[in-house]
Amino acid sequence: xxxxxxxxxxxxxxxxxxxxxxxxxxxxxxxxxxxxxxxxxxxxxxxxxxxxxxxxxxxxxxxxxxxxxxxxxxxxxxxxxxxxxxxxxxxxxxxxxxxxxxxxxxxxxxxxxxxxxxxxxxxxxxxxxxxxxxxxxxxxxxxxxxxxxxxxxxxxxxxxxxxxxxxxxxxxxxxxxxxxxxxxxxxxxxxxxxxxxxxxxxxxxxxxxxxxxxxxxxxxxxxxxxxxxxxxxxxxxxxxxxxxxxxxxxxxxxxxxxxxxxxxxxxxxxxxxxxxxxxxxxxxxxxxxxxxxxxxxxxxxxxxxxxxxxxxxxxxxxxxxxxxxxxxxxxxxxxxxxxxxxxxxxxxxxxxxxxxxxxxxxxxxxxxxxxxxx
Amino acid sequence: xxxxxxxxxxxxxxxxxxxxxxxxxxxxxxxxxxxxxxxxxxxxxxxxxxxxxxxxxxxxxxxxxxxxxxxxxxxxxxxxxxxxxxxxxxxxxxxxxxxxxxxxxxxxxxxxxxxxxxxxxxxxxxxxxxxxxxxxxxxxxxxxxxxxxxxxxxxxxxxxxxxxxxxxxxxxxxxxxxxxxxxxxxxxxxxxxxxxxxxxxxxxxxxxxxxxxxxxxxxxxxxxxxxxxxxxxxxxxxxxxxxxxxxxxxxxxxxxxxxxxxxxxxxxxxxxxxxxxxxxxxxxxxxxxxxxxxxxxxxxxxxxxxxxxxxxxxxxxxxxxxxxxxxxxxxxxxxxxxxxxxxxxxxxxxxxxxxxxxxxxxxxxxxxxxxxxx
Numbered sequence: 073x074x075x076x077x078x079x080x081x082x083x084x085x086x087x088x089x090x091x092x093x094x095x096x097x098x099x100x101x102x103x104x105x106x107x108x109x110x111x112x113x114x115x116x117x118x119x120x121x122x123x124x125x126x127x128x129x130x131x132x133x134x135x136x137x138x139x140x141x142x143x144x145x146x147x148x149x150x151x152x153x154x155x156x157x158x159x160x161x162x163x164x165x166x167x168x169x170x171x172x173x174x175x176x177x178x179x180x181x182x183x184x185x186x187x188x189x190x191x192x193x194x195x196x197x198x199x200x201x202x203x204x205x206x207x208x209x210x211x212x213x214x215x216x217x218x219x220x221x222x223x224x225x226x227x228x229x230x231x232x233x234x235x236x237x238x239x240x241x242x243x244x245x246x247x248x249x250x251x252x253x254x255x256x257x258x259x260x261x262x263x264x265x266x267x268x269x270x271x272x273x274x275x276x277x278x279x280x281x282x283x284x285x286x287x288x289x290x291x292x293x294x295x296x297x298x299x300x301x302x303x304x305x306x307x308x309x310x311x312x313x314x315x316x317x318x319x320x321x322x323x324x325x326x327x328x329x330x331x332x333x334x335x336x337x338x339x340x341x342x343x344x345x346x347x348x349x350x351x352x353x354x355x356x357x358x359x360x361x362x363x364x365x366x367x368x369x370x371x372x373x374x375x376x377x378x379x380x381x382x383x384x385x386x387x388x389x390x391x392x393x394x395x396x397x398x399x400x401x402x403x404x405x406x407x408x409x410x411x412x413x414x415x416x417x418x419x420x421x422x423x424x425x426x427x428x429x430x431x432x433x434x435x436x437x438x439x440x441x442x443x444x445x446x
Numbered sequence: 447x448x449x450x451x452x453x454x455x456x457x458x459x460x461x462x463x464x465x466x467x468x469x470x471x472x473x474x475x476x477x478x479x480x481x482x483x484x485x486x487x488x489x490x491x492x493x494x495x496x497x498x499x500x501x502x503x504x505x506x507x508x509x510x511x512x513x514x515x516x517x518x519x520x521x522x523x524x525x526x527x528x529x530x531x532x533x534x535x536x537x538x539x540x541x542x543x544x545x546x547x548x549x550x551x552x553x554x555x556x557x558x559x560x561x562x563x564x565x566x567x568x569x570x571x572x573x574x575x576x577x578x579x580x581x582x583x584x585x586x587x588x589x590x591x592x593x594x595x596x597x598x599x600x601x602x603x604x605x606x607x608x609x610x611x612x613x614x615x616x617x618x619x620x621x622x623x624x625x626x627x628x629x630x631x632x633x634x635x636x637x638x639x640x641x642x643x644x645x646x647x648x649x650x651x652x653x654x655x656x657x658x659x660x661x662x663x664x665x666x667x668x669x670x671x672x673x674x675x676x677x678x679x680x681x682x683x684x685x686x687x688x689x690x691x692x693x694x695x696x697x698x699x700x701x702x703x704x705x706x707x708x709x710x711x712x713x714x715x716x717x718x719x720x721x722x723x724x725x726x727x728x729x730x731x732x733x734x735x736x737x738x739x740x741x742x743x744x745x746x747x748x749x750x751x752x753x754x755x756x757x758x759x760x761x762x763x764x765x766x767x768x769x770x771x772x773x774x775x776x777x778x779x780x781x782x783x784x785x786x787x788x789x790x791x792x793x794x795x796x797x798x799x800x801x802x803x804x805x806x807x808x809x810x811x812x813x814x815x816x817x818x819x820x
Contacts, residue, residue: 148721148750155717170751177758178717182751343529343552347522375557376522377544382551 073140074164075109078133079175082161083153085116085129088304091276092118092125093146101189104143105150109136118146119193122273126195126305133160143185144171152180195298195305201289202236202261206281206301209288212243213278215254215409215436220271221247231268233315236261244318245271250402251318251425252409255435265292268315273308280304322427322439326418328391330361332383334415334430338407340381344371345400347379354399356443361394371400386414396422397445403428406438447514448538449483452507453549456535457527459490459503462678465650466492466499467520475563478517479524483510492520493567496647500569500679507534517559518545526554569672569679575663576610576635580655580675583662586617587652589628589783589810594645595621605642607689610635618692619645624776625692625799626783629809639666642689647682654678696801696813700792702765704735706757708789708804712781714755718745719774721753728773730817735768745774760788770796771819777802780812 086105094102097120106117114129114136142165153161158176166172166181173180213232221229226248233244239260244253277299281288289300299306341357348355348371360368365388369381396419407415412430419426428438460479468476471494480491488503488510516539527535532550540546540555547554587606595603600622607618613634618627651673655662663674673680715731722729722745734742739762743755770793781789786804793800802812 145750151720152717152753155713155720157713177714177756179754179756180717180721180751182721183749339529339531340551343526343554346525346529347554347556376519377554377556379526380553382553384551 073109073142074138074162075114075134075136076160076162077114077129077131077135079153079156079159079161081129081131081133082114085127085303086150086153088280089116089118089125089127090146090150091279092120092123092306093150094120095147097121101143101185101191103146104185104190105146106141106143106187106190108141109139111136111139117190117193119191122270122309123276124193124195124307126193126307128303130303138164140165141187142171143187143190145182145185148182152182195307196291196293197298197300198263198291198293200262201291201300202241202258202263202265204241204258204288204290206285206288208256209299210278210281212254212256213274213281216243216245216252217271217274217278218405218409219245219247219250219252219438228268228311228313228315230272231270231311231315232274233268233318234265236263236265244315246316246318249399249441250406251321251437251439252406253318253322253437253439263292265290266315267292267297268311268313269297269308270311277306277308280306321425322437323418323420323425326391326420326427328361328389328394328419330367330389330391330417330419331386332367332415332417333386334407334410334413337383337415337417338404340369340383341400341403341407344369344379344381345404347371347373347376348400349373354401356397356445357400357403358395358397358445361389361391363393365389391419394419394422396426396442398426398440398442402440406440409433409436409438447483447516448512448536449488449508449510450534450536451488451503451509452505453527453530453533453535455503455505455507456488459501459677460524460527462654463490463492463499463501464520464524465653466494466497466680468494469521471495475517475559475565477520478559478564479520480515480517480561480564482515483513485510485513491564491567493565496644496683497650498567498569498681500567500681502677504677512538514539515561516545517561517564519556519559522556526556569681570665570667571672571674572637572665572667574636575665575674576615576632576637576639578615578632578662578664580659580662582630583673584652584655586628586630587648587655590617590619590626591645591648591652592779592783593619593621593624593626593812602642602685602687602689604646605644605685605689606648607642607692608639610637610639618689620690620692623773623815624780625695625811625813626780627692627696627811627813637666639664640689641666641671642685642687643671643682644685651680651682654680695799696811697792697794697799700765700794700801702735702763702768702793704741704763704765704791704793705760706741706789706791707760708781708784708787711757711789711791712778714743714757715774715777715781718743718753718755719778721745721747721750722774723747728775730771730819731774731777732769732771732819735763735765737767739763765793768793768796770800770816772800772814772816776814780814783807783810783812 108115156175162174171182235242291298344357345355367383410430412432415430482489530549536548545556665672718731719729741757784804786806789804
């Protein structure tokens with residue numbers, strides 16, 4: 073194998089490919105990046121327990137003299153390419169299992185892994201993928217994955233449930249204390265879909281979506297889902313099992329609706345959380361809609377002190393006074409997902425789940441379960 | 447106690463005072479900030495095992511209605527003041543041991559610590575302090591503290607030795623594998639000084655020197671040193687014991703002198719360090735001045751691979767070919783302390799300490815001990 077390529081071209085693609093690199097693995101070959109040099113393109117493949125990435129590099133700077141396949145220790149390869157200076161790199165295989173990299177005044181050899189150990193990975197494309205604006209995909213990920221469970225006793229809750237039916241796509245995540253749901257309208261799709269994607273896979277996908285491309289294609293397979301984004305194929309395993317039926321969790325009617333400036337509400341809760349008693353790892357604050365229509369956010373830690381914050385609703389409140397207590401972290405996490413400057417907090421009762429919505433965030437609902445306090 | 451003050455004025459001073467706050471301490475009162483409200487100024491005092499800070503706040507926004515002393519839980523106080531919104535704060539003591547803070551729509555109470563538990567701290571000023579440009583003080587700290595020892599088996603080496611004699615100030619740090627020395631000329635001082643200041647104290651002092659004041663005054667006392675910087679008194683304990691005599695460690699004559707571009711040398715060593723065998727936590731690289739006057743920096747890890755970097759001296763080399771091996775970290779740490787674009791690396795022999803100097807860094811010498819390799 074022997075080829076030359078512009079250093080920054082290879083580096084930019086390696087930085088994408090490395091997102092599926094295993095760092096700790098019982099299978100050393102998964103610490104490698106498989107590089108295939110074809111006649112006029114390079115293919116990089118990486119894979120770990122959750123995701124696999126395959127990407128094609130075609131570039132004017134690429135000149136392949138001798139095609140070939142190698143398996144390169146991933147971390148070291150990326151570290152070196154990142155630090156090299158010369159504008160152009162020459163990569164070649166010498167002595168069978170040694171990769172030589174020449175750039176500028178640097179001459180580096182890397183001991184290769186055995187490419188025959190690398191599994192054959194499939195990246196099957198379907199005929200009718202779902203098309204999404206990549207910015208919308210990125211927003212969906214940001215608005216839902218934070219609400220997945222991080223504890224593994226119910227593995228299905230560590231994923232985001234994505235359903236496609238007719239012209240509607242729903243993304244739902246819940247850790248059973250809160251729920252995040254985003255619905256969007258898509259062009260009518262022939263494929264139905266009801267899958268659960270690991271939250272961590274989606275977080276990695278989101279990082280790749282930094283590139284400024286318009287469109288992402290979603291290919292659904294039997295046990296995996298494949299996102300096609302420009303020259304990148306990003307495949308994630310799916311979680312097996314039934315995602316809980318959440319449609320009845322979100323109330324339909326809200327006797328109490330309060331409109332807030334999002335940032336003012338956020339900082340009031342943040343300040344109250346500084347001196348609050350902890351329930352588990354979470355700080356509990358109390359929310360009190362008074363009869364004069366001012367909202368008090370309070371916290372009280374017998375050892376430390378008390379915080380009382382007044383927040384003024386933006387409009388005449390609908391409904392009666394209510395007192396409710398909740399995790400400040402869950403509330404702040406939820407508020408951060410909105411682009412809306414103004415949000416509605418909607419209650420059905422003091423011990424019932426409540427929701428947050430924003431008028432510039434159509435289809436987005438954040439639901440939080442209150443906590444009981446004496 | 448009762449006073450009002452502009453929020454940002456108090457916050458900026460708290461951010462300085464908190465640098466001497468204890469976080470983990472068997473003495474809970476050291477987690478407190480002592481606040482004294484006098485007729486028309488506020489004094490903040492903090493202290494931990496190494497350093498004590500006292501600062502005076504006088505400001506047009508300050509109005510003290512009732513003077514008094516309190517001891518406030520430091521971390522919570524800073525967290526709260528940092529997050530408050532209103533431009534002005536009112537602080538008052540209610541119920542004897544409760545501090546009330548009112549700002550904007552926030553109303554906070556904090557349980558106070560017992561101010562009588564707080565030790566009486568002295569910040570004695572000498573009549574003839576040494577005056578230094580604060581930018582020079584900051585540079586001295588940056589150029590020396592990194593070379594102090596972090597292991598505690600020879601406590602004296604965790605400090606920086608500062609000596610003042612006549613018109614010369616020397617700062618020296620060594621962990622016995624490398625040595626950093628900065629000499630500057632100062633106005634003739636009546637006070638001689640030969641003290642060892644904990645490196646960590648100096649690092650904290652350096653953070654305070656972000657303020658754009660010209661001058662820092664150094665007051666030497668029996669067991670402590672006090673830096674006066676604007677409204678801030680910063681006192682550090684001194685390390686007891688004899689700092690090793692280092693003057694004979696730095697060779698006087700160098701048969702081999704090589705001039706480099708600092709950045710080019712740095713990145714060559716950095717790249718070589720990526721694939722080098724480790725000695726302890728340090729990566730060893732080899733430096734080889736060839737007979738054609740090109741310098742090769744190489745590393746070799748049997749498991750990983752090899753790096754060979756060519757670096758071209760900027761001027762005709764003085765001396766004969768030499769091969770020497772050293773810790774890449776020590777070399778890179780040393781190079782970072784120079785503002786000079788061009789540096790001289792000076793050798794006396796293959797197993798002898800070598801030094802780095804730069805022509806825009808008068809008085810600065812970085813010395814490194816080589817390592818033996820087969």
